Amino acid sequence: MKFRELGLSEDLLKAIEDKGFKEATPIQAETIPLTLQGKDVLGQAQTGTGKTAAFALPIIEHVDLDNPNVQALVISPTRELAIQTQSEISRFGKEKGVKAVSVFGGSDIRRQIQSLKRRPQIVVGTPGRLLDHINRKTLKLDHVKTLVLDEADDMLDMGFLDDIESIIKQVPEDRQTLLFSATMPAQIKRVGVQFMKDPQQVTIKAKELTTDLVDQYYIRVKQFEKFDIMTRFFDIQAPKVTIVFCRTKRRVDEVSKGLLLRGYRAAGIHGDLTQNRRSQIMKDFKNDKIDVLVATDVAARGIDISSVTHVYNYDITQDSESYVHRIGRTGRAGRHGVSMTFVEPNETSYLRDIEKLTKVRMLPLKPPSADEALKGQLEVATKEIGSLIEKTKMDAFADSADELLSQYDAKDLVSVLLSKMTRNQVKVHISAEKPLPNKNKRGHGGGYRGNRGGGNHRRNGGGYRGNRGGGNGNNRRRYSGNGNHRDDHKNGGRSSNGKRPNKSFTIKNKD
DNA sequence: AAAAAAT
Numbered sequence: 001m002k003f004r005e006l007g008l009s010e011d012l013l014k015a016i017e018d019k020g021f022k023e024a025t026p027i028q029a030e031t032i033p034l035t036l037q038g039k040d041v042l043g044q045a046q047t048g049t050g051k052t053a054a055f056a057l058p059i060i061e062h063v064d065l066d067n068p069n070v071q072a073l074v075i076s077p078t079r080e081l082a083i084q085t086q087s088e089i090s091r092f093g094k095e096k097g098v099k100a101v102s103v104f105g106g107s108d109i110r111r112q113i114q115s116l117k118r119r120p121q122i123v124v125g126t127p128g129r130l131l132d133h134i135n136r137k138t139l140k141l142d143h144v145k146t147l148v149l150d151e152a153d154d155m156l157d158m159g160f161l162d163d164i165e166s167i168i169k170q171v172p173e174d175r176q177t178l179l180f181s182a183t184m185p186a187q188i189k190r191v192g193v194q195f196m197k198d199p200q201q202v203t204i205k206a207k208e209l210t211t212d213l214v215d216q217y218y219i220r221v222k223q224f225e226k227f228d229i230m231t232r233f234f235d236i237q238a239p240k241v242t243i244v245f246c247r248t249k250r251r252v253d254e255v256s257k258g259l260l261l262r263g264y265r266a267a268g269i270h271g272d273l274t275q276n277r278r279s280q281i282m283k284d285f286k287n288d289k290i291d292v293l294v295a296t297d298v299a300a301r302g303i304d305i306s307s308v309t310h311v312y313n314y315d316i317t318q319d320s321e322s323y324v325h326r327i328g329r330t331g332r333a334g335r336h337g338v339s340m341t342f343v344e345p346n347e348t349s350y351l352r353d354i355e356k357l358t359k360v361r362m363l364p365l366k367p368p369s370a371d372e373a374l375k376g377q378l379e380v381a382t383k384e385i386g387s388l389i390e391k392t393k394m395d396a397f398a399d400s401a402d403e404l405l406s407q408y409d410a411k412d413l414v415s416v417l418l419s420k421m422t423r424n425q426v427k428v429h430i431s432a433e434k435p436l437p438n439k440n441k442r443g444h445g446g447g448y449r450g451n452r453g454g455g456n457h458r459r460n461g462g463g464y465r466g467n468r469g470g471g472n473g474n475n476r477r478r479y480s481g482n483g484n485h486r487d488d489h490k491n492g493g494r495s496s497n498g499k500r501p502n503k504s505f506t507i508k509n510k511d
Numbered sequence: 512a513a514a515a516a517a518t
Contacts, residue, residue, distance in 0.1 A: 077515060077516080078514095078515065078516080079515095079516085104516085104517095105516065105517050105518085106516095106517090109517090109518095126515085126516055126517090127515090127516055127517090128515095128516040128517040128518090129516080129517060130517095131516095131517075132517050132518085154515085159513095159514080159515065159516080160515075160516075163516070163517095247512090247513065247514090248512095248513065248514085249513090249514080270514085270515095271514065271515060271516080296513080296514060296515085297513075297514050297515075298514070298515065300514090301515095318512080318513085319513090322514090
């Protein structure tokens with residue numbers, strides 16, 4: 001479906017073209033006409049399929065430039081998402097001359113007040129700061145025509161509902177209400193519908209809740225070995241742009257510190273950091289200065305960095321919806337992605353719950369051995385030498401090099417170099433968390449024998465190179481294609497009857 | 512139980 005057929009004006013069509021959009025996605029094609037008609041819309045579609053544009057475009061279309069009031073309000077669950085949504089709206093609205101502003105906590109409120117005084121027609125914000133502005137009377141919502149709850153099921157959940165209700169009270173009853181999300185549990189939908197009039201539900205039917213662009217794997221691990229196993233996977237996959245999700249802020253700190261110690265370009269992000277720091281880290285991640293972003297669920301929803309190649313669930317989610325959103329950070333805008341979920345022995349029931357919601361079977365992977373990890377590191381190091389040879393100023397080292405060559409075997413010298421480039425004795429300890437409340441009586445029956453010990457094949461400071469941007473997809477073949485790490489099953493894991501192959505839970509330790 | 516969200 002072409003955007004031109006949806007009833008949008010030339011200004012917007014130009015902005016859409018400038019952004020490089022060719023055809024409307026299904027959620028856009030189905031909701032934009034309804035929204036343009038002024039209907040209340042409940043839109044549900046997979047992550048990364050353009051829901052933001054689906055509500056942003058008709059809102060911009062409806063903006064009356066002669067009306068000096070705030071005409072549309074978008075509420076977001078996190079500050080980063082509010083920033084991103086505002087900037088996307090601004091881009092689409094530029095041609096028409098529409099102003100959008102974002103307001104959120106943790107940043108200077110006076111500057112926000114100034115920006116609100118410049119009469120934006122569209123405001124995007126997080127609940128707390130929106131209420132703050134409402135109470136200060138620096139934000140008036142009495143002329144709002146359209147209200148959007150982005151990530152609606154999150155906004156209508158207990159932690160947010162009171163704030164949302166208070167904000168909605170400030171918006172005229174006679175308004176258009178739009179709810180968008182990839183997930184929408186039935187009981188939350190019932191709450192949301194109460195804020196709507198004659199809601200039109202648009203659900204983009206897909207066999208699965210998650211996009212098939214993401215290959216979903218899981219790995220059975222013990223708590224104490226999780227970190228080492230993750231870095232072994234890193235060594236093999238040479239992840240380019242990766243997000244690692246942890247259950248708590250503390251774990252984010254520990255895991256990101258551990259990765260830094262081992263020479264990865266990593267940084268952690270969570271709600272206890274200053275907003276300046278949060279913004280800086282997001283910027284660094286987008287600009288390639290960080291390869292691995294370690295995050296709490298603050299980064300689970302909405303964040304659109306289409307270059308993300310891998311999502312690791314270092315800690316599995318108890319909340320299946322959250323899983324859908326986390327892995328939805330990759331496989332965006334038609335690109336391929338990989339998700340890796342670690343499952344501790346007592347977490348099997350969460351794995352089942354997630355699969356029940358997504359209707360996708362995750363494929364089991366075996367933890368790589370230390371040898372396989374080393375092999376991966378050597379591959380990276382070998383490539384790195386090629387580029388270092390071009391970059392290094394040889395003159396300064398020539399004499400010492402000659403001396404060494406006269407004294408030792410060249411092969412030995414290179415081996416020493418490689419060992420320096422691949423090894424790092426840094427020990428990383430990640431504290432045990434209180435185990436999740438056990439929904440099952442017990443975990444599985446102990447088919448798993450941990451890949452214990454080892455863990456000494458670590459990188460040195462320069463060992464890891466993001467190597468971003470180059471050929472998508474070959475990355476994936478490196479471990480999913482050679483079959484070495486996969487459990488023993490013949491049909492590639494996802495059998496046609498949807499059953500998990502037998503014995504896929506038994507992972508034997510080869511070491 | 513955690514995280515997010517105002518100071």
